[in-house]
Amino acid sequence: xxxxxxxxxxxxxxxxxxxxxxxxxxxxxxxxxSVMVHSDAGGYKPENWMTPPTVIEESEGEIVVRKLGGxxxxxxxxxxxxxxxxxxxxxxxxxxxxxxERELQELLADAPEWCGEGFRxxxxxxxxxxxxxxxxxxxxxxxxxxxxIKRLGTISAVEQLTxxxxxxxxxxxxxxxxxxxxxxxxxxxxxxxxxxRGIDCVEVDLAVLRGEREPDLTLFA
Amino acid sequence: MKFSIxxxxxxxxxxxxxxxxxxxxxxxxxxxxxxxxxxxxVELQATDMELGIRVRVDTAPERDGAVVLPGRLxxxxxxxxxxxxxxxEHRTSEQDVEVVSGPAxxxxxxxxxxxxxxxxxxxxxxxxxxxxxxxVETIGRVARSASRDETRPHLTxxxxxxxxxxxxxxxxxxxxxxxxxxxxxxxVDGSLEANxxxxxLQELSxxxxxxxxxxxxxxALENQVIFNLGDVVISSRLVEGxxxxxxxxxxxxxxxxxxxxxxxxxxxxxRISLLAQKNAPLRxxxxxxxxxVSAQTPDVGEASESLPVPFKGEPLEIGFNPEFFRxxxxxxxxxxxxxxxxxxxxxxxxxxxxxxxxxIYLVMPIRLNV
Numbered sequence: 039x040x041x042x043x044x045x046x047x048x049x050x051x052x053x054x055x056x057x058x059x060x061x062x063x064x065x066x067x068x069x070x071x072s073v074m075v076h077s078d079a080g081g082y083k084p085e086n087w088m089t090p091p092t093v094i095e096e097s098e099g100e101i102v103v104r105k106l107g108g109x110x111x112x113x114x115x116x117x118x119x120x121x122x123x124x125x126x127x128x129x130x131x132x133x134x135x136x137x138x139e140r141e142l143q144e145l146l147a148d149a150p151e152w153c154g155e156g157f158r159x160x161x162x163x164x165x166x167x168x169x170x171x172x173x174x175x176x177x178x179x180x181x182x183x184x185x186x187i188k189r190l191g192t193i194s195a196v197e198q199l200t201x202x203x204x205x206x207x208x209x210x211x212x213x214x215x216x217x218x219x220x221x222x223x224x225x226x227x228x229x230x231x232x233x234x235r236g237i238d239c240v241e242v243d244l245a246v247l248r249g250e251r252e253p254d255l256t257l258f259a
Numbered sequence: 260m261k262f263s264i265x266x267x268x269x270x271x272x273x274x275x276x277x278x279x280x281x282x283x284x285x286x287x288x289x290x291x292x293x294x295x296x297x298x299x300x301v302e303l304q305a306t307d308m309e310l311g312i313r314v315r316v317d318t319a320p321e322r323d324g325a326v327v328l329p330g331r332l333x334x335x336x337x338x339x340x341x342x343x344x345x346x347x348e349h350r351t352s353e354q355d356v357e358v359v360s361g362p363a364x365x366x367x368x369x370x371x372x373x374x375x376x377x378x379x380x381x382x383x384x385x386x387x388x389x390x391x392x393x394x395v396e397t398i399g400r401v402a403r404s405a406s407r408d409e410t411r412p413h414l415t416x417x418x419x420x421x422x423x424x425x426x427x428x429x430x431x432x433x434x435x436x437x438x439x440x441x442x443x444x445x446x447v448d449g450s451l452e453a454n455x456x457x458x459x460l461q462e463l464s465x466x467x468x469x470x471x472x473x474x475x476x477x478x479a480l481e482n483q484v485i486f487n488l489g490d491v492v493i494s495s496r497l498v499e500g501x502x503x504x505x506x507x508x509x510x511x512x513x514x515x516x517x518x519x520x521x522x523x524x525x526x527x528x529x530r531i532s533l534l535a536q537k538n539a540p541l542r543x544x545x546x547x548x549x550x551x552v553s554a555q556t557p558d559v560g561e562a563s564e565s566l567p568v569p570f571k572g573e574p575l576e577i578g579f580n581p582e583f584f585r586x587x588x589x590x591x592x593x594x595x596x597x598x599x600x601x602x603x604x605x606x607x608x609x610x611x612x613x614x615x616x617x618x619i620y621l622v623m624p625i626r627l628n629v
Contacts, residue, residue, distance in 0.1 A: 226409045233500075255623040256433045257508045257606060 039125050040067040045118040048075050050086050052110035058085055060117055065101070067094065069127070070167055073103045073112065088112055090167060138189045138222070138244065143172050145247040146187060146220060150175050152247065153185050153220050153240050166205040182206070182215040191224030191239060196231045203237075260296045260324030260349040266340050266360060269316065272303060273334055275469075275491055276314045278462055280330035281307035288374035291327035294347070294356075296320040304378055305330055310459050311378040311494040324349050326356055327370040333358075336365050379494045381478035381485045387447045389421060391467045391475050391488070397428045398460045400439040400590045400618055405457035406432035413500030417457050421477075422450035429505050430457065435583050435622040436505055437590060442617070453479050454502050459486075459495035466491050508621060510606065513599035515545070515575070517568050518612060521596040525588040527552050527564050532581035534562040540578030540625045545570045545600075554581065568598075577603045578627040587620035603627065 042065040048058040063085070064076040071090030091106040103112040143162065150157040156178035164174035164184065173185035184206055186199040199217045206215045217237040219228070224239045232239050245251040273292065281289035284307060293304040301316040326349045337345065342361035349356050349369070358365040398417070406414035411433070418429040426441040463486050467475065476487035479497075486493045528541065535541050535554035544551045548570060553563035577600065588596065593611035600607050603624060611618040 226412070229412075252626050254434070255604060255625060257431065257436055257621065257623055258433055258503055 039069065039127050041065070041121070041123050041125070042067070042119065043121040044116050045120070047115045047117070048086055049113040049115075050111070051113070052105070052108070056086065060115075062120070065114065075112070075114070086112060139187060142189070142220070142222070142242065142244065142247070143187045145244075146185070146242065147173055149247065150185070152242050153218050154183060154238065157183060157185075164206075166202050168201060168205055171199070171202040171206070182212050183218055184215055185218045185220055188219070188221040191219050191221030191228045191232075191241075193225070193228045193231055195219055195221065196228050196235065196237060199232075199237060200235055260294060260320075260326055260356075261322040261347070262296060262301055262318050262320035263344065263346040264301075264316065264318040266337060266343045266345040268318075269345055270334075270337050272314045272316050272490075273337055275466055276303035276305045276312050277330045277334050278465070279305035279307060279310050279312035279493075284308070286374060288327050288370045288372075289376075290329055290331070291370040291375070292330040292333060293325060293327045293372070293375050295325040296323050297325070298323070304375070306376060306378055306494075308376065309456065309496050310462065312462070313378060313492040313494075315490045317490075322348075325372060327372050327375050328356055328367050329370065333367065336367070378492075379480060379483045379485060381476075381480075381487070384478040384480055384485075385449050386476045386478040386487070387421065387449045387451060388474050388476050389426060389447055390443060391473055393426060393441050393443055394475050395464045395467045397426055397439045397441045398464050400592065401428045401430040401437035402457045402460055402464075403586050403590065404430040404432060404435050404437035404620070408432070413454070413498055413502060415456060415458075416454035416498030416502070417460055418452070418502045418505075419455050419460075420450075420452045421447050423447070429502070431503060431505060431508075434580065435587065435620060436508055437587075438505065438619045440617040451477060451479055453484050454498040454500075455484055456495055456498055459484075459493065463488070463493050466493065508606075509619075510601060510608070513601050513608065515570060515572070515598075515600045517570055517598045517600075519566075519568050519596055519598055521588060521591055521593045521611075523566060524596070524598075525585065527566055528581065528585050528588060531562045531564055532585060534560050535581040539581075540627060541581035541584055542576065542578050542627060545575040545577075547571060547574075575600060575603065576627060577607065578625045579607070579622060580625055583622050587622055590620055591618055593618070 047060040066074040071092040074084035075086040101114040157175040163170040172187040303314040340360035472489040536556040555561035587609040591611040595612035597610040609620040
């Protein structure tokens with residue numbers, strides 16, 4: 039991880055054009071290719087950013103970040119460098135999730151069949167280059183299924199799983215990987231979006247998973 | 260736009276249209292009723308983008324035009340008018356409608372007309388005609404089994420099929436399944452299979468039951484269905500998603516088939532269900548020649564009642580959601596019902612017997628904690 043504190047001007051070009059005028063900023067270059075431009079205000083979000091894969095070219099007084107295979111480009115003109123340090127962050131630890139979501143992940147990892155008939159767990163926190171997907175399973179036909187687990191299934195959860203699936207399917211052996219969004223409850227809009235993208239939705243009952251209650255008997259799932 | 264009309268007549272027509280008004284849309288105009296005067300006729304329209312209602316109003320208008328007025332407010336105003344004479348006039352420059360009845364005068368601001376969507380029309384689509392009475396009766400037998408859970412939209416509809424002399428409707432919420440097959444006096448022209456929102460059918464029933472004519476004209480478009488009841492036209496989007504293959508859900512055989520007196524069992528179930536509160540089950544204990552129906556709610560009390568049934572074999576105890584079981588008996592609408600059972604964890608079937616046949620209601624039990 040390279041952290042640069044610099045007085046700089048940042049120009050973004052691509053789908054639109056935007057300019058951050060010269061000011062003191064923190065530039066973060068992650069080893070996965072992510073680049074973020076932070077100021078000391080504006081909350082947790084970067085003022086500008088580029089997601090991987092990126093190409094970073096550096097010359098005297100300038101850093102150019104280009105999106106690989108795209109038009110997006112950040113031109114960072116460095117007027118003054120205050121600090122420029124690089125840290126070895128080691129192996130990334132898996133995200134520690136709190137509360138219900140974490141427990142859901144643990145319970146569903148033990149009983150993946152609640153996410154779909156015949157599912158068996160291959161790995162929890164399956165790594166992708168943009169973050170780990172909660173569960174990677176295979177079904178009776180040996181097909182791959184990526185399962186994202188949420189307390190509440192929203193449109194952003196569908197978007198997140200879509201991004202994971204994009205990355206996972208780059209591997210030719212997992213090109214047919216399907217997605218399942220599992221949540222205690224799923225918003226109707228999220229269900230519509232998921233259906234449009236071929237992602238299955240599964241509502242799970244925490245009390246049933248915990249074994250506190252028998253599942254309701256139904257005519258069909 | 261200007262016309263005069265009897266308050267009571269307008270109120271009854273407006274009351275139908277307002278049921279199509281959206282109550283929670285971000286589009287302001289959808290909270291309104293459009294009044295369109297064109298070519299000597301007056302029409303009211305309302306829609307929430309899923310359900311659309313058009314009502315023809317029988318009066319002689321004085322001036323053409325179209326406005327959208329807040330639906331609920333207009334209904335309240337008309338209902339409150341002191342006299343039966345009523346006139347409505349669009350004042351373009353003031354962007355309002357003047358409502359006058361005797362000495363009472365209201366000026367209601369209009370909503371944006373351009374935002375009001377165009378309701379679908381049958382156009383050249385083939386239409387079939389079904390008897391209103393049979394159609395409404397069939398809706399009434401199955402609609403309550405449709406799901407109200409918007410997270411499972413494909414179950415919020417009723418599968419309506421018609422061809423030849425058969426009209427069939429199916430609804431399920433995954434806990435119960437209702438199927439009603441009605442034999443029509445005359446064959447219908449063409450065929451239909453559509454998953455129609457239960458809410459649409461319930462509105463249709465309401466209008467038809469209030470005297471909407473003897474026949475309903477149905478036109479199915481690609482993703483819409485249009486019901487024409489004469490003065491009232493109800494259009495609705497169709498429910499997306501595949502309706503479950505309900506035939507697969509019906510067990511091939513049952514361990515017990517009991518002919519019971521429907522109204523008698525229904526009375527018992529209604530009584531005992533009073534003590535089945537807070538998700539408590541209705542417990543049915545079958546033994547040789549009798550069934551004991553009982554319920555118990557902690558901290559409230561318990562109730563039980565026996566009645567004779569032609570049960571034979573090993574005793575069987577099964578629990579049902581009291582509301583679902585009662586719905587099944589009520590929907591059977593039959594003096595004689597056949598109760599079919601397999602085991603405590605397999606579905607039970609209520610079938611209308613005798614001349615009231617053609618109705619089946621499959622219901623899942625709930626586990627009993629002995």
